[in-house]
Amino acid sequence: xxxxxxxxxxxxxxxxxxxxxxxxxxxxVKTNKQGYGDVLSTVSYEHTSPMQDDFSKAVFCVTEVVTNxxxxxxxxADSWVGSFSGNLYKNTxxxxxxxxxxxxxxxxxxxxxxxxxSDEYSYVFGLAPIENVVQFSISVTLDNGELKTKFSNIKRAxxxxxxxxxxxxxxxxxHSGAKPNxxxxxxxxxxxxxxxxxxx
Numbered sequence: 610x611x612x613x614x615x616x617x618x619x620x621x622x623x624x625x626x627x628x629x630x631x632x633x634x635x636x637x638v639k640t641n642k643q644g645y646g647d648v649l650s651t652v653s654y655e656h657t658s659p660m661q662d663d664f665s666k667a668v669f670c671v672t673e674v675v676t677n678x679x680x681x682x683x684x685x686a687d688s689w690v691g692s693f694s695g696n697l698y699k700n701t702x703x704x705x706x707x708x709x710x711x712x713x714x715x716x717x718x719x720x721x722x723x724x725x726x727s728d729e730y731s732y733v734f735g736l737a738p739i740e741n742v743v744q745f746s747i748s749v750t751l752d753n754g755e756l757k758t759k760f761s762n763i764k765r766a767x768x769x770x771x772x773x774x775x776x777x778x779x780x781x782x783x784h785s786g787a788k789p790n791x792x793x794x795x796x797x798x799x800x801x802x803x804x805x806x807x808x809x
Contacts, residue, residue, distance in 0.1 A: 632785045638793055640783055648780035649789055652760040654800045660808060662751045664720040670806035671749060672711055674799060675726035679708035680742045682766055684775035706766075706777060707744060720751040729768075730795045732788065740768040743792055744778055749803070756807060760796045 631647065637654060640647040687700040707727055714723040724747050731740045746762040764778035783789045
């Protein structure tokens, strides 16, 4: 029981963040108040392209770069320690979430589209690698040489939370302990992938 409690506390610190100081984020990041702090709301980019507007290629690039695959989230919260043996008996809970079509809406006349996607990133906490999945909506608009990209509905989940319950996808808080900068960097890499495809 002690091991379960300590692990649960450790994961809670990872998810909620032990640093509550708001992190300074780029000006293209907008936030909203939620619960005990601010959460990521939208992340927007504008890119001036030397190419003539080619909406069909923009649609193609979204389907090439953005993925929306199912994600497997796990925990071992129902594990227990034998009262006589002292051994830890693991019971793994698994949930499959997400997936589906990438493209949600395509407006050829006004050269804009919306899509759903997800991507992953990881970092090391102590000696343990922490794997995260981010779900998002993305809108792409072409406007006289400007390729505009906006991410919204941004949520994050830890793929495995060990002995703590895995609560799935939640909003991304902006305090330093929640590491929102890693989410923003991941979204920026998606945007850069779109630009590379569109101008390639």
